[in-house]
Amino acid sequence: MPRVTLADVARKAGVSRTAASFVMTGRSADMRISEAATQKVLEAAAELGYRPNLTARSLRTSKTHTIGLVSDVIATTPFAGEVIHGALDAALARGHLLLVAETGGDSAVEADLISEMLDRQVDGVIYAAMHTQERQPPEALAGVPAVLINCIAPGSQTACVLPDEYEGGRAAATALLDSGHRDGICAIGGHHDLPHTPGGLHAGNTRMRGIEDVLGEAGAALSFSIECQYEPEFGYRAVRELLERGQKPEALICLTDRLAMGAYQALGEKGLDIPHDVSVVSFDGSDLASWLRPRVTSVALPHYELGTIAVNALLDKPDFIGDILVSMPVRAGESIAAPSETRDRLRRSEQ
């Protein structure tokens, strides 16, 4: 299968390589190539099954139509898949392909990977963290068209795409307020202010701020806020302890779906019904949220959109500097009901 080149096409069509080139890049009109010649080239190309060698073209045009996507973690979390998926779709829609790599959070690997991509002349790089965090883009990216995902990088000369965690927090609390909750609302997970994440996680801090603001505006407040890791086990323990101390909450705001899973386990053990005894709302909008029984209402991380928006930003406005906030949609489950008190009142008023 000897590769067909543009020269072959031109020869077969009986025109110059230049003419063939113009036809193939769709500029035969601009360049006033005769209709007949254009047709002959097109036919020859089709018959020969001509496909331009993009490597050669790139060498000439210094555009590879390839974008590098480097992220800290892709395997550990299903979220990453969605980001890649979104980026892929957006890239493909515009004739680009994605060079994907993962650093494991190691900055030496990171620098290495970015160099490898740059050596292959990528048109730009998307640098993604899977969880929003303060992080400066690596040096190697200086002077390269780049867009950050999930990075808080004050003073960085790039665009940064982020979920709107604050509004997400507000949405979660609003969902509870809307069904009548005012008291006994408890947050599980908190700021994630732990030994290994002193000061908390950006997502945690910002969500909590949104939650507290909304509750405050409604004249309510959190009854408890428990700081713990964002994994199921810790949700289980937190809720279990709460119940064993006799502090049954009316509603739980779990900072991740995984925490909600743990909370469900603890509530289930004590025979408490969701949503009638306890309402639950969580964050992430992962598959897990829909696997729980009843499905938990979850404020979703817009991973797919993070990917598409980053690619489009990179391609459309490579010079943009600043944050691009992406809203977090509420994925409704069946885990929220009116609090017992309200139900009582309603029942009474019906009589």
Add this chain to the structure above:
Amino acid sequence: MPRVTLADVARKAGVSRTAASFVMTGRSADMRISEAATQKVLEAAAELGYRPNLTARSLRTSKTHTIGLVSDVIATTPFAGEVIHGALDAALARGHLLLVAETGGDSAVEADLISEMLDRQVDGVIYAAMHTQERQPPEALAGVPAVLINCIAPGSQTACVLPDEYEGGRAAATALLDSGHRDGICAIGGHHDLPHTPGGLHAGNTRMRGIEDVLGEAGAALSFSIECQYEPEFGYRAVRELLERGQKPEALICLTDRLAMGAYQALGEKGLDIPHDVSVVSFDGSDLASWLRPRVTSVALPHYELGTIAVNALLDKPDFIGDILVSMPVRAGESIAAPSETRDRLRRSEQ
């Protein structure tokens, strides 16, 4: 930041481009370049921060050190992340990068994507399905170095990397036999022989065969085998119905971790304890398995290895034709115990 070229390096070092090229590609010894010249080139390159333009090199050598990875689905399943992760690590270890794309199962998109990759002169393509299935590699791959993942493609002229589902099935059943189970063993999920997957799924069929063979060899057999979709909800329903018909199993073999999650929900509702009332073993080895309480013992899909092995096969033996089976390790949880009968017997013999 004007890009530094090899010519710049050569000029600065005071040698010819040829000499510089030999030094940079590590063949100064072969080519008997003087030690002094070699040093000068190296220094110049370092000072200038020279990085070879791989696009240009590729045009000359027709090797891009880039591999295409096209898979049907990457977002929907965390598994895909692991495959990519494995492929990435293996590729990087050998100086290659990955062009990643997803087809969504659409064969037109597939052909398109593969063409795009081929146009970029990838050195080879890895074609991955996320779940083992009968599937011929697309036409576009003919004559291209390729390795399949999770595809059953009889007569295909490529290598195909697959999990050893049969041995996986045997391992699951063996885990139960080893702790004394003989009776009341029930399989949930089955062959996945459903309207939209007539004849079942390869993984399901093969796992079931392994399970049945092992049980048969031990003079045992499945008490029930329930055919259903591999999602939590169906596991929940299946087990719930079983229990409501008064057919409490001694042990459950769930064909996926998601089914195990559903089974846990149903068992929990009826107040049955895992593993003392019912033992559970499942397949996939996903995070979910470790999130359940108690963690379920799960026969893991070796996704990471599927990725690394595919890349290495592609690079090392591009002409290999046939299947490469990868074993499925058992990830032990705490979901298996001796059956009540056996425990009784043991207790009696202790007295």
Add this chain to the structure above:
DNA sequence: TTGAAAGCGCTAACAG
């Protein structure tokens, strides 16, 4: 040992 020169496949001035 080193350097000159050709060429990978393509694009784009520029002249016909």
Add this chain to the structure above:
DNA sequence: CTGTTAGCGCTTTCAA
């Protein structure tokens, strides 16, 4: 309207 020509940055043959 079409063809000639000159590279893009790199490797590699061949002659010096």
